[in-house]
Amino acid sequence: MTDKKKGPKLVSRRNTLKGIGAGALLATTGMPKMMGYAQAQTSEPIKIGFQVHRTGIGAAYGRWYDRTTQAAVKRINDMGGINGRPVEIVAEDDGTDPKRGAEVVEKFASQHNCDIAFGTLFSHVVFGSAPRAGELKLPYFVVSEGHHVASGKLNRYTLQPGITDVKSQVQAMAPFVGDNLGKKVTMIYPDFAFGHDHRDFFSEAIERQGGQVVAKIAVPPAETSFTKYFPKIPRDTEVVYHVMVGPAVLTFVKELGEFFGPSRPEIFGFIDSLEAVDINSPGLEFLEGTYFWEGMPRYAQANQTSHDKLYREAVGVDENGASTSDPKDVSTFAHMFGCWETLNIVKKGMESAGYKGPEDRAKLIEAVEAMSDMPMSDDHPQGAKRFNGKTHQTFGSQYISKVTDGKLVVSHTTSIEDTLYEDEVDYTTQPF
Amino acid sequence: MRVRAFVNALIMAWFVILSTTKIAAAHVSEQGIVLLLPTNIYIISGCLAVISSMLLVAFLPHDRVFSFFKPLRIRLPSFDFVFQNALLKDAISLVSLAIVLCLIVIGAVGSRDPLVNMLPLSIWTFWWIVIFMMHSVFGNIWSWINPWSGLYNRALKHVGLGLKLPRQIGCWPAIIVFIAFYGFIIADIAPDDPARLSNFVLGYLIFTFLGLIIFGAESWFKQVECFTILFSFLAQLSPFKINAHGRGWHIGLPGWQALRQRNIPFTQALFLLSVLGSGSFDGVNETFWWLVQIDINPLAFPGRSAVVWPSTLGIIGANILLYVIFAICIWLGLKVVNYGYSGADHSAKTNVNFQRIFSALAISVLPIAAVYHASHYLTTSMVNGQYLIAALSDPLGNGSNILGLENYQVTTGYLNEIASVRRIWLSQASLVVLGHIIAVLMAHYVIAKHFNTWKDVVIFHIPIALFMATYTWFGLWLLAAPKGA
The missing domain is CATH 3.40.50.2300 (Response regulator)
Known part of the structure; x- marks a missing residue:
């Protein structure tokens, strides 16, 4: 609290949408004739339902998944959003509970009109929620590292492209x-x-x-x-x-x-x-x-990459893997990169699918299924990935x-x- | 050695209370560090402190015990224009109603994140933790800020139907509403969800207004509205009392006001026990011990939805168990006292009846309930308090930044440090111990007022003293026990 005025500019959920106007405008100026219509149509944000462990046993992870997600969305929006549209996070607490998880997925689809659901960590919540996501035909991007996706126990709408499995x-x-x-x-x-x-x-x-x-x-x-x-x-x-x-x-x-x-x-x-x-x-x-x-080295290494540096700065994590606002506040560094990378994959998938709205959800899944090698980059600071479209599971170092x-x-x-x-x-x- | 550990504990606790301005939160690393602390020594020290206070008080003359709870009168302005101002009181209640209505709307349409939305933060962190505890220090704040009395006094009173609740039911309805409320906290699948909470708060607001209209304030506030009853009891732990008409202030040992209350009805006594019983279960239900009892793997808690019934039955069972244990202590005490007279002068047999002493003694559990609440929620309030501050900077969730907290990040950092975790734990433990010592003194006061001889007082006190010593152990164990939910 005492450090709130110091340190690098961190991301709060409140400013992730700020600055998107300029980026979105830049992205749409490539279509001068269509601009008026396109602007009106595409200024609607892409809504990502963030199923977050705010309460319950996953809350310590949830806090850092939230910070990473907010940072990733801010970066995406600063770069012009997805297909020229801003990204909006709709966070719902699943209480780290499978039944509540399924309710939350339902809310994303029916109440908040989210384009996708994203972000679940604990396996039992994924197990509880994935069937509902499948029934509602809502793409469900989990960041769980469980083997449940690749084991074949889930469904075509559930994917784990941003974190490897156990x-x-x-x-x-x-x-x-x-x-x-x-x-x-x-x-x-x-x-x-x-x-x-x-x-x-x-x-x-x-x-x-x-x-x-x-x-x-x-x-x-x-x-x-x-x-x-x-x-x-x-x-x-x-x-x-x-x-x-x-x-x-x-x-x-x-x-x-x-x-x-x-x-x-x-x-x-x-x-x-x-x-x-x-x-x-x-x-x-x-x-x-x-x-x-x-999963990702907590301490910045001697040969730290520029991608790791950028990622830490964006999330507000120091070279020891702790919060820049409190060096005692150690992050869940080995896992939370999955939120960052998954959102970048969602962006790429939506862009290659020409995603416009919920009617393109199947196209989005097909676009992600078509992905394979992803080199280490600012989008993938943990390292290179190889996505297996058949098993919906990513692999990496x-x-x-x-x-x-x-x-x-x-x-x-x-x-x-x-x-x-x-x-x-x-x-x-x-x-x- | 033990005394020294206890003294150290008290010093550390005060150090934390006085110097801790940073905020912390609970997660597994804190629990991990607590398991490394020599909590067994602390627990024994705490229990010995409470037992010592019992022995000490047993050998003091009654007048001396009575004098502990005699307040000092201080000549200070009484501010009648504020504290006796009915118009101001109603105006504040109306403002409170407006704020509650705004919060209900924010809960319904604001952020879906319970740690961003003002409604769950206001209800669970500000009201249920901060306001709750403020009553034990500052007195009956709720009588000013409850959202009903202003509108009722200024308008609804005149449209009242004038029905009355039967006196015989006492405050049984309040007990049921209170336990149901705790059931919502403990067993509901998502009590923090802003939309769900918004519906509950609105529902309770309307329920209470309807009750007030149909049965009037006298009935409803005394028999059904559990928070009015709860907070007016807690306010009696306040050391301060501001007298009207320039009669100055009174300041005394916490509990002195509660002991002035004569003839507590039996159902109010049960209500007091319910406050302690429910608060105690809200803690037990997280421990490895409880999870093992209900066949749940404590390392893989399956979520609240898997334990709705065990939690519901647990809280009801915990309350019934406490009623029974407390009743057995009273019954046993009376039995032993009367046994002392058997064969001797039969007319000397005590005329204290069970129900009267049960009701009178129940007030002594009040400080225990208060300190349980404070210690149980200490770390939660520390982390969620940070979220509340962040939310206050943007109460409507429209991106405003009233308090200039743009770079604000919630931290749980010093739960990673043994020194701060020890300080927090010892603060909690010291609170629990102090609460029990006050409870012991209050119990002795009540007993001494009811029995004639020193011998009867001491004999009657033994079962209750054992109960309180055990409860001290239980409260400290609860703080030290590994938790998995």
Whole structure:
């Protein structure tokens, strides 16, 4: 609050539409004869229904998804909008609830006349909302990283073009882990679907590398102390792979550190455990020298790209991945880029489809399905992407970072090929 | 060691209360850090503080206990032209009505984002947290700002139908409305949704106006309108009282005004317990413990829609459970006191009856309910307060920037820091402990007024004291417990 007058010019939801007039006008002046009509017809904003976790368990993510979305829309509008039309975000809180999610999707389609729905993170909300989006024939662009889209369980109207899915992320870790950290892996994971996905995807992938999961330690979800599980870690373990989540994560790491002391195996985890958590939090000293998957490197690296720089500035995030208005306010950096990239893909899709209104929704989906390679750019600051139009899922590089002097330093970037797997569905065969 | 930890806790708490001008919010990292704090030591210290206060008060002469709650009279202008000004009071109520109507419209047509729209921020952050707590400090603000009394006094009173609600039903309707309201907070799928909330606020506004027209203010405000009853009780915790006609001000220990109230009706006592019961459940329902009881994975909360029934039954059950536990404490106390007279002089048996002492003692849970509310909502108010400030800069959502907050970004940053999380936690815990100590003193006061001998007072107090000590533990545990919803 005290810093509100300092720092770079940040984006608030209120000014995302400002300045669009000039951009929209520029974009329409290419059609002098049509201008009067076109101006009248196209000055209507493109409405994007933003299904945001404002309340409920996803609220910490929702706050940053909102900031990123507002920043992406401001940039798009500053550049002239989409097809010369301004973009307007209609944010509805889904309460991180699947039933409410479906209601929100319905509101976007019937009440707010949105062109598309966008932005959902939590998988159970995607599962609850996607069927309704399909029934309403509303393109639904999720930013969830769940495997649900590519698994074929959803429908032709649901797409995930801006963020990779957990299956590809996990399997892409195996070559690095197997080659650099060790072949004998003990997995510690919470005993429910999220943990089981990691267990199954990674076990399969490490075996392909000639490695082996020597122990699978499933921790009951309600557990808040973990010392009794650590003696189960076999002595010949070379790597501990952990994916604990929830409030007890800091306790888990602290107790793991106390258990091993100075002589520990290599340790690899997913940053999901510590997303929006300061890596220098108490108890996390033990993480020094351990490795994490990151969707996008939280700390600006020595070889920072201009795209990463532009993206951070636009969202208001500093070189440590925290808010420029409060260095203690750590963002959900590994995930929120998905909102930025998805909106840029929506823009490209609408432009190549010549999107005019809801009657062109199917054309928009076809246009996105036709996309494939997207190079790293200001539109894709996380890295290059390869979209699979059949499975409606994007693929991209993953980052493995080592905690070095209290910062996450990238030590390996996977190729897109490392992340690919066989198609499990072809949505393009489904009718609209 | 424990005493020192507790003293440290109090010092830290005051430091936060006095020095914290920055704002914070709740998310998983805060919870994670709380789990790293030595909360067990803090909890034991807090409980010991409350138990010590019980022992201390047990050995004090009654007059001494009574003197705690004797207010000081201060010669200060009483400002009758403000505080006794019925016209001004009605005018403020009418302005409040106008603001509520504007908020209802904003809720219906403004931003769909509950952290941008003024309606949910005004209702849940400003009214339900800030205004609620201000009553315990400044007195009955609601009697001035409620949206009904102005219009009723100036117009509707004259068109009233003159019916009366039966006296026998007491404030049962208010209890039902209050628990239903809490059910809306806890069990509804989207109580923050601006459109949904707009309908609820409008519905309640009309419901109350209709009630006032049909049954009159006397009946409706005392038997049905739960917030009028709630806030007038909370206002009795205020240390201040401004007397009319130049009789100065009175200032005393919080609760002194509440203890002046004679003959609290039984249903009002149940209402007081409902405030505590509902407030306590609004906290329990987020804990790992509760989620495990209702077979929900605490690491993958499926959303409110999956727990509508457990939450609804939970809040009803929590209230009934509290009524029963409180009644058992009273019954047990009376039983033991009377047991002391069995075989002896039968005529000396206490003539204090169950219902009378139950009703009188219920007032002592009021400070506990107030501090629960404050501590439970502290972090929420810190983050949503920031959103409220941002929204005030653009109340109509038309892009105006009245407060010049264009670059304003809400932060939850210092919940990532152990020092600030500890300060916040200890502030909450200290509030809970202080509330219980006042409750213990108030309970002792009430008991001492009802029983003749020191022995009877102490014996009767034991079950209630155990109840309050347990509640202290429960309140502190609630602050420390891992949460998953």
